[in-house]
Each structure stands twice: as C-alpha cells, then as structure tokens.
Amino acid sequence: MSQADMTSSTISWEGGVSPFGMSWQKLMMWVFLVTDALLFAGFLASYLFIRLANGTWPDQGDVFNMPLIGLMTFILITSSATMATAVGSAHRGNLKSAIRFVSYTALGGAIFLGLQATEWTQIIHEGARLSSNPWGPSAFSSFFFMITGFHGTHVLIGVGILITTALRARAGKATSEGVELVGLYWHFVDLIWVFIFTTFYLI
Amino acid sequence: MSSAHAGLPFWRRYIFSTDHKVIGIQYILTAVFMALVAVGLSVLIRMQMTWPVRLWPIMEQLLPTAYEGGALKPEFYLTMVTMHGTIMVFFVISLALVSGVGNFIIPLQVGARDMAYPFLNMLSYWTIVPACLIMLASFFVEGGAAAGGWTSYPPLSALPGALPGSGLGQTLWILGMALFIVSFTMGSLNFATTILNLRTKGMSLMRMPLTVWTLLVSSVLGILAFPPLTAAAIMLLLDRHGGTSFFLPEGLVLGGNVLAYEGGTPLLFQHLFWFLGHPEVYVLVLPALGIAFDVVATFGRRPVFGYRTTVWALIVAAVLSMIVWGHHMFTSGMNPYLGEYFSIVTVLITLPFAVIGVNLVASLWRADIRLTTAMLFAIGIISAVGTGGLGGLWLGTAASDIYFHSSVFVVGHFHFMIGVVTSFGIFAAIYYWFPKMFGRHMNETLGKIHFWLTISSVFPAFIGMHYLGLGGALRRVYDPTYYEYVRPLQEMNVWITFLLFVAIAGQLVFFVNLFRSLFWGTRAEANPWNGATLEWTTPSPAPHLNWNEPPTVYGGPYQYRVNGVGGYVAQHTPPEEIKCPVGPHEG
Structure with a gap:
C-alpha cells in the first residue's frame, strides 16, 4: 500500500465508533488475550480432566521445590505492580519514570525465567521427561512441561516486547497507549500464572 | 479505480x-x-x-x-x-x-x-x-x-x-x-x-x-x-512425536505389541474437538441465514420480519452453541448424566432457531416476491434449514441418538445443514452480489437451471440418507452390502449416486454461467436490484477503497415498501429527502 493510500484511508476511517469506546489497537489486544486465555483454558481443563481420569496423582509437595515456586510467583506479581506503575507514568507523560518501571518489569520477567529454568533443571535431573516421570502417571510431567513451557514462552516474548518498548520510549517513539497495551499483555501473563499456580501446584 | x-x-x-x-x-x-x-x-x-x-x-x-x-x-x-x-x-x-x-x-x-x-x-x-x-x-x-x-x-x-x-x-x-x-x-x-x-x-x-x-x-x-482446538492439536502432535500419552490409554495393542502409553483418554480429544466442532457448524450456517435475510428482503420488497428478535436469537443461538458439544459424544462413554444435560441444552437451541426460521418465513408474508436466482436459493435455504433441523432433534436427544449415532442418518443430517444450507448461501451471495463484484449480471436462465437441478437432486438424496440410517446403515463402511440387514436398501444407494450426478450437472451449468458472465454478462448499473443497503451506493464493480467519503447512514437496512408499493428508502437517504411520510420501521 502506498503512502497516499495509507493517509487517505486513515482519514476516512474516523467515522466508525466502537461500542466499547476504544481504539482498534486495544480492541485487537483484548481479542487476542481472549483467544490466548482460551488456549490456556484448553490446556488446564485437559490437565484437570486427565488428573480426574487417573486415580493416583503425585503429591506436588514432594515433587516441587515449593519455596522456589513461591518466590517465582512473588516476583511475577511484583512485576505486575511495576508494570502498572509504568502505565500510570506513561499516561501522566512522565517518560523517564515509565522507561524505568518498564525496565524493572522486564528484569522481573527475566528473573522469573531464570528461576523457571532452575526448576526445570532440578526436575529433569530427578528423572522427569516429557513422556515419563518417577512419581506417577506420565501425564503429570507431560502437562508440567507443556503448560509451564507455554507460559514461559509467553513470559519470554513479554520480556522481549518490554525491552523493545523501553528502547522505543528512549528513542521517543513509544506512545502511552503502546505502553498500556504491553501492560495488558503482561498482566494477562501474570493472571495465567495465578491459574497455573493454583491448579498445578496448590490443589 | x-x-x-x-x-x-x-x-x-x-x-x-x-x-x-x-x-x-x-x-x-x-x-x-x-x-x-x-x-x-x-x-x-x-x-x-x-x-x-x-x-x-x-x-x-x-x-x-x-x-x-x-x-x-x-x-x-x-x-x-x-x-x-x-x-x-x-x-x-x-x-x-x-x-x-x-x-x-x-x-x-x-x-x-x-x-x-x-x-x-x-x-x-x-x-x-x-x-x-x-x-x-x-x-x-x-x-x-x-x-x-x-x-x-x-x-x-x-x-x-x-x-x-x-x-x-x-x-x-x-x-x-x-x-x-x-x-x-x-x-x-x-x-x-x-x-x-x-x-x-x-x-x-x-x-x-x-x-x-x-x-x-x-x-x-x-x-x-x-483456541481449545489448537490446544488439542498441540497435544496430539506431542502424542505422535513426543511420546506423551494425553489421548492414549493403557494397554493399546498395535500389530500384536502392547504399547507403552498409559493414563490418557481419547475422550479428552473428543471434548476438545467438539468444543470447537459444534460452534464451527454455526460459524458456517449463520452467515448463510444472514444472506437469506438480505436477499429475501431485497427481492420480497418488504422489511424483514422481526429484525431485533432475529439479532437476539442469533446471539442466544451462539451462546448455546458453546455449551452443547457433548451431543456429538452420547455413545463415547461419557457420563450419562452429562448426556442428559447435553440433550436438554441441545433441544433448547431449537428456540432461537425457530425464531430465526419463523422470521425468515414471515419475511415472505405478503411480500412482492421476485423469483430471481438469488431469491430461489434464499428460499431454498429456508427450506433446507427447516428440513435439516428436524433431523437434528433426533440426533440431539440422547435416547434417539444412541440408535442413530454413526449411521447414515447423521450423514444426511449434516449434509443438509453444512452442505445444502451453506452452499445455497454461497450461491445466493454470488448471484446477488456478482454485479457488485464484477460489474456484470449472471445469466438468469442458466441460474434457474442451476437452482432446479441442484435442489431437485440434493433434497431427495439427503432425505434418502435419513432413510438409510433409519434402516441401520452405518457411515464410513467400505462395503455397504456387507451387512445382510441393510442389503435390501442398496437400491437407495444407487438412486443417491444418480442424484449426485444430477447435482454435478447443475454445478457444471453454474461454472459455465460464472465464466460466461465474467466476460460476456450484461453490464450492471450501481444498484441493479434496488437494494437499500450501503454496498449499492458504490459503482459496479466497486472501486478500490469503495468510497472517497463513506456515506452517512440515517435508517435501518430494510426500509422497503415505506413510500408506496415497490418504493424504498436507502440507508443513506437523509430523512428530509424522503418524500412520503414514513411509517414506523426498524432502526
């Protein structure tokens, strides 16, 4: 599409009003989050289904390093708080503070990933594989690697987007809505972790 | 351009x-x-x-x-x-x-x-x-x-x-x-x-x-x-290539060897698949019904009956379609109490669909019907959705489905719904919007031959399948004469095949018409059908980016017969330009 096309179409598209009163970028992000939530819902529902179908299930307290998991959860939730601060700063136009808090959030995400790598290493050393594990039904480790792996990938992508946003903000290219959209994604990834934490580690 | x-x-x-x-x-x-x-x-x-x-x-x-x-x-x-x-x-x-x-x-x-x-x-x-x-x-x-x-x-x-x-x-x-x-x-x-x-x-x-x-x-x-189907596809790939057993139970024997899988269940895949599979049917059928409404209004020259109730019925049907997937699984070994639930919500779907069907039929009431090819296909949609829907009642109720499951009855039913209804939707849309797509008309005579060859073959063929299924013929059977009790029904299969060739002949007419009209069809003006909706305000064929300045809308999409017989008010007509007094209308 040529430059002239772009401008003329942008101008005449202003006639439409969304019933939710939001820009198309934000609407798109929300719709994406809904689809992604349903993907995880599919995984977690399958996990609960298979767990119910199997009579025995390993006691998570014996398998997982619960203090480590607690720390991971704490860090991820803290990073949500720094993200919210960054969004607030961006809306007030405080660019410096926004860049700082976006960077803190990226750091929190990176620490989370590091701890998750540690957890995976420990469990793999104890003999867990995608298709088998020493504690019980093979589906236990299959679901563990699949679900935490998918979530970890989301965090990794999130850290990448956060770093990009921080760099773009420093170059003066990021908008406050851009920061808000990253924030939506990041809160979503945290929320998914709360569900994974509850269904996989607690109950 | x-x-x-x-x-x-x-x-x-x-x-x-x-x-x-x-x-x-x-x-x-x-x-x-x-x-x-x-x-x-x-x-x-x-x-x-x-x-x-x-x-x-x-x-x-x-x-x-x-x-x-x-x-x-x-x-x-x-x-x-x-x-x-x-x-x-x-x-x-x-x-x-x-x-x-x-x-x-x-x-x-x-x-x-x-x-x-x-x-x-x-x-x-x-x-x-x-x-x-x-x-x-x-x-x-x-x-x-x-x-x-x-x-x-x-x-x-x-x-x-x-x-x-x-x-x-x-x-x-x-x-x-x-x-x-x-x-x-x-x-x-x-x-x-x-x-x-x-x-x-x-x-x-x-x-x-x-x-x-x-x-x-x-x-x-x-x-x-x-997305849940995506989850299922990922798990299926892991089962195939990663050695997991999400969907594979213990004790499977393949080629005389007991396989090492344990702890999974194929039932899980069925749940995930049909959680997509049932809404997918509605993804396909609903647009065909929407097209039927548009075409019926334009060629019936009257507002569609019950616009608002139709919209709400669509939304209710969509919500219900997300919670009825288990009616595909009555014989899967799922908990029978769950089957009871799925039967009840499935039969509930009849309500919004009855509203939509009745609104479609009522939209023909006292209409000034012009039997163009698009209109014929739209009326065909109404008929097929009713006929197919009747079979759905038997399949949606656990008690009768246990007999019909995996029989040719099911094949007949879903060919009515996602075969006939949807393909008629495509045909109605093509005949109706062809002038807007290519600036030319499709040939009406060939179109009508296409319609009559199609409808006169698909209806008896798929109704015949319902009878085969009632007689106990199973689907996906390599040799239908293998079971002695269905052998007397074999003649029905011959007839269905004959009807398929009639239907194919009809589609050949469509192809000829399509390509002939692309190059030699009579030129169409901007609004050949006197439609009231916005697409008819652009030239035919519609130029790139459609309008320099999109029109402003002042009324509902189906303001036909509002100022005298055959007259209509286009959506973009400002109220002060409407000549005769306008009665109450939708929107």
Missing part, C-alpha cells in the same frame, strides 16, 4: 492485494478449486457405495495406488471420506462463505473503505494457500492422506502406525489444519474489529444488515472456539 491503486503493479493489485474485495474473490476462487477436489472425492465415494464389489480397470489406470487390481483399497476409501469432510468443511465452505463473502461484503455494508487491518487480511489469505497445498500434497505421501475421519479421533490419529494414512498423511493434516486455524483466527479478528470499529457515521449496531450481524456472531464464535 483510485489513482493510488491503479498505479500499483498487477501482482500488488490482484495477487498480493490488500483490497478486501480482491481478497474476498481470491478466497471464493480458492474454495471453488478445492470444491472440485472434494466433489471428485465424493464421486469416488459414491461409486464405491453403489457398486462395492465391481472392478474398475479404468480407475486402475488413473489412480494405480488407490485401485490396485481395479478394486478400491479399503484404506483409501477411509482417506477419501476423511479428506472429503475436511476439505468441504474447512477449505470450501469456511473459505467461500465466511472468509470469501465476508471479506467482500463487510466493509461495503458497514461503510468502511477497507478492513481494519488490510495487511493482516492479505496475510490470512496467503496463509490459507499453503494450507490448501499441504492438504492436497498429503494425498501423494507414503500411506496417503489422513484416514482417521475428519474428526481425527485418537488413537487412529495419534498412533503413526494405526492406519496407512496415520503416518505422514496425518502429520500433514495437522499441519494444514494448524495453518487454517491461524488464518481463520486472523480473519475473524479482522472481521470483528472492522464491524465494531469501522462502521460509518450513523451505522449503529441495530442498523447493520443481518449478513453483517451473522458474520460478527460467527467471527466471535470462531475466535472463542478455535
């Missing part, structure tokens, strides 16, 4: 185009091509059903691996059934009706200059092309294409050694479906965002034509239903 568009090279205008109309037509043409393959498969399936023991030396010449010694291989029969279903549902109906017609008509009817994300739109089309190629290529790999049914239930789909087609063919099937899901999700995102955010001034939600409403509802359904 706007100057910016005309300046683009050919390949940017017609191949890698971001224009929603070009992309819509690309989708329709791709679907037409895939339909040739799927119809070809149905011919081979019907030949086998009709003459199960006959040898076909000619076929051995044409397809030597499938017809070794002139007799069709049983595993290739399963491949054909699988691929016919997969291609028809996902690569013909979805592409033509939802992606094709939707892309073409949504911006034109809501008053937008293009889709919300033109580039994403192009990307979604060019994702579907490799998906089609992968599906076609899978016929030529070792073992042939997937043969585990279009539903791809494990263990047939999860164990590479289960069937010849369960090897590379099944892997390619999953890959092709993954690309399809990616493409369709991008398309649905685009549709929903365009409809919600890019409507022109005055185009409130309750002033949208019902085609747009149905496409909005089906996009939302697609967005909600496909």
Whole structure:
C-alpha cells in the first residue's frame, strides 16, 4: 500500500465508533488475550480432566521445590505492580519514570525465567521427561512441561516486547497507549500464572 | 479505480492485494478449486457405495495406488471420506462463505473503505494457500492422506502406525489444519474489529444488515472456539512425536505389541474437538441465514420480519452453541448424566432457531416476491434449514441418538445443514452480489437451471440418507452390502449416486454461467436490484477503497415498501429527502 493510500484511508476511517469506546489497537489486544486465555483454558481443563481420569496423582509437595515456586510467583506479581506503575507514568507523560518501571518489569520477567529454568533443571535431573516421570502417571510431567513451557514462552516474548518498548520510549517513539497495551499483555501473563499456580501446584 | 491503486503493479493489485474485495474473490476462487477436489472425492465415494464389489480397470489406470487390481483399497476409501469432510468443511465452505463473502461484503455494508487491518487480511489469505497445498500434497505421501475421519479421533490419529494414512498423511493434516486455524483466527479478528470499529457515521449496531450481524456472531464464535482446538492439536502432535500419552490409554495393542502409553483418554480429544466442532457448524450456517435475510428482503420488497428478535436469537443461538458439544459424544462413554444435560441444552437451541426460521418465513408474508436466482436459493435455504433441523432433534436427544449415532442418518443430517444450507448461501451471495463484484449480471436462465437441478437432486438424496440410517446403515463402511440387514436398501444407494450426478450437472451449468458472465454478462448499473443497503451506493464493480467519503447512514437496512408499493428508502437517504411520510420501521 502506498503512502497516499495509507493517509487517505486513515482519514476516512474516523467515522466508525466502537461500542466499547476504544481504539482498534486495544480492541485487537483484548481479542487476542481472549483467544490466548482460551488456549490456556484448553490446556488446564485437559490437565484437570486427565488428573480426574487417573486415580493416583503425585503429591506436588514432594515433587516441587515449593519455596522456589513461591518466590517465582512473588516476583511475577511484583512485576505486575511495576508494570502498572509504568502505565500510570506513561499516561501522566512522565517518560523517564515509565522507561524505568518498564525496565524493572522486564528484569522481573527475566528473573522469573531464570528461576523457571532452575526448576526445570532440578526436575529433569530427578528423572522427569516429557513422556515419563518417577512419581506417577506420565501425564503429570507431560502437562508440567507443556503448560509451564507455554507460559514461559509467553513470559519470554513479554520480556522481549518490554525491552523493545523501553528502547522505543528512549528513542521517543513509544506512545502511552503502546505502553498500556504491553501492560495488558503482561498482566494477562501474570493472571495465567495465578491459574497455573493454583491448579498445578496448590490443589 | 483510485489513482493510488491503479498505479500499483498487477501482482500488488490482484495477487498480493490488500483490497478486501480482491481478497474476498481470491478466497471464493480458492474454495471453488478445492470444491472440485472434494466433489471428485465424493464421486469416488459414491461409486464405491453403489457398486462395492465391481472392478474398475479404468480407475486402475488413473489412480494405480488407490485401485490396485481395479478394486478400491479399503484404506483409501477411509482417506477419501476423511479428506472429503475436511476439505468441504474447512477449505470450501469456511473459505467461500465466511472468509470469501465476508471479506467482500463487510466493509461495503458497514461503510468502511477497507478492513481494519488490510495487511493482516492479505496475510490470512496467503496463509490459507499453503494450507490448501499441504492438504492436497498429503494425498501423494507414503500411506496417503489422513484416514482417521475428519474428526481425527485418537488413537487412529495419534498412533503413526494405526492406519496407512496415520503416518505422514496425518502429520500433514495437522499441519494444514494448524495453518487454517491461524488464518481463520486472523480473519475473524479482522472481521470483528472492522464491524465494531469501522462502521460509518450513523451505522449503529441495530442498523447493520443481518449478513453483517451473522458474520460478527460467527467471527466471535470462531475466535472463542478455535483456541481449545489448537490446544488439542498441540497435544496430539506431542502424542505422535513426543511420546506423551494425553489421548492414549493403557494397554493399546498395535500389530500384536502392547504399547507403552498409559493414563490418557481419547475422550479428552473428543471434548476438545467438539468444543470447537459444534460452534464451527454455526460459524458456517449463520452467515448463510444472514444472506437469506438480505436477499429475501431485497427481492420480497418488504422489511424483514422481526429484525431485533432475529439479532437476539442469533446471539442466544451462539451462546448455546458453546455449551452443547457433548451431543456429538452420547455413545463415547461419557457420563450419562452429562448426556442428559447435553440433550436438554441441545433441544433448547431449537428456540432461537425457530425464531430465526419463523422470521425468515414471515419475511415472505405478503411480500412482492421476485423469483430471481438469488431469491430461489434464499428460499431454498429456508427450506433446507427447516428440513435439516428436524433431523437434528433426533440426533440431539440422547435416547434417539444412541440408535442413530454413526449411521447414515447423521450423514444426511449434516449434509443438509453444512452442505445444502451453506452452499445455497454461497450461491445466493454470488448471484446477488456478482454485479457488485464484477460489474456484470449472471445469466438468469442458466441460474434457474442451476437452482432446479441442484435442489431437485440434493433434497431427495439427503432425505434418502435419513432413510438409510433409519434402516441401520452405518457411515464410513467400505462395503455397504456387507451387512445382510441393510442389503435390501442398496437400491437407495444407487438412486443417491444418480442424484449426485444430477447435482454435478447443475454445478457444471453454474461454472459455465460464472465464466460466461465474467466476460460476456450484461453490464450492471450501481444498484441493479434496488437494494437499500450501503454496498449499492458504490459503482459496479466497486472501486478500490469503495468510497472517497463513506456515506452517512440515517435508517435501518430494510426500509422497503415505506413510500408506496415497490418504493424504498436507502440507508443513506437523509430523512428530509424522503418524500412520503414514513411509517414506523426498524432502526
């Protein structure tokens, strides 16, 4: 599409009003989050289904390093708080503070990933594989690697987007809505972790 | 053509185009091509059903691996059934009706200059092309294409050694479906965002034509239903190649060896599949009903009956469609109490559909009906959705479904709903919007021959299948004469095959008409049908970016017969320009 096309179409598209009163970028992000939530819902529902179908299930307290998991959860939730601060700063136009808090959030995400790598290493050393594990039904480790792996990938992508946003903000290219959209994604990834934490580690 | 568009090279205008109309037509043409393959498969399936023991030396010449010694291989029969279903549902109906017609008509009817994300739109089309190629290529790999049914239930789909087609063919099937899901999700995102955010001034939600409403509802359904199928596809791939046993129970025996899988259950896959599968049916059927409303209003010259109740019925039907998937699984070993629940909610769906059906019929009441080809197909939709819906009652109730499950009755039922209703929707849309697409009319005489050949063959053929199923004939059976108790019904199979050839003759007429009209059809003016909706305010064919300044909307989409018989008020007519006093109308 040529430059002239772009401008003329942008101008005449202003006639439409969304019933939710939001820009198309934000609407798109929300719709994406809904689809992604349903993907995880599919995984977690399958996990609960298979767990119910199997009579025995390993006691998570014996398998997982619960203090480590607690720390991971704490860090991820803290990073949500720094993200919210960054969004607030961006809306007030405080660019410096926004860049700082976006960077803190990226750091929190990176620490989370590091701890998750540690957890995976420990469990793999104890003999867990995608298709088998020493504690019980093979589906236990299959679901563990699949679900935490998918979530970890989301965090990794999130850290990448956060770093990009921080760099773009420093170059003066990021908008406050851009920061808000990253924030939506990041809160979503945290929320998914709360569900994974509850269904996989607690109950 | 706007100057910016005309300046683009050919390949940017017609191949890698971001224009929603070009992309819509690309989708329709791709679907037409895939339909040739799927119809070809149905011919081979019907030949086998009709003459199960006959040898076909000619076929051995044409397809030597499938017809070794002139007799069709049983595993290739399963491949054909699988691929016919997969291609028809996902690569013909979805592409033509939802992606094709939707892309073409949504911006034109809501008053937008293009889709919300033109580039994403192009990307979604060019994702579907490799998906089609992968599906076609899978016929030529070792073992042939997937043969585990279009539903791809494990263990047939999860164990590479289960069937010849369960090897590379099944892997390619999953890959092709993954690309399809990616493409369709991008398309649905685009549709929903365009409809919600890019409507022109005055185009409130309750002033949208019902085609747009149905496409909005089906996009939302697609967005909600496909992700869990993605989850299932990922788990299926891990079962096939990662050694996991999500869907594989303990004690499976393959080739005399007990397999090492344990702890999984195929039931889980069925739940995940049908959580998509049932809404998918509505994704396909609802737009056909929306098109029927638009066509009936234009050629009946009266407002559709009960616009608001139709919108609410659509929404209720969509919500219910998300919670009824278990009615596909009554015989799967699912908890019978769950079956009770699924029966009740399934029968509840009758309510919104009865509202929609009655509104469609009532829209013909005292209408000034013009029996154009598009109108004939629209009326055909009403008839088929009613006939098919009746069969649905028997299948949705657990008590009767336990007898009908996996019988040819089911085949007859779903061919009515996602075969006849949807393809009539595509035909109605093509005959109705052809002038807007290409600036020419399709030939009405050939169109009517096409309609009568089609309807007079598909109705008896699929009703015949209902009878075969009542008699106990099972689906996906290689030799229907194998069971003695259904042997007396074999004559019905011969008749159904004969009717298939009549239907194919009808489609040949359509092809001739399509290509003849493309080049030599009579020229159409901007508003050949005196339609009241926005797409008729553009020239025919509609130029790139549709309008320089999209029109402002002042009223509902179906203001026919408001100022004297045959008169109408277009959506963009300002109230002060309406000559006669306007009675109360929708919107």
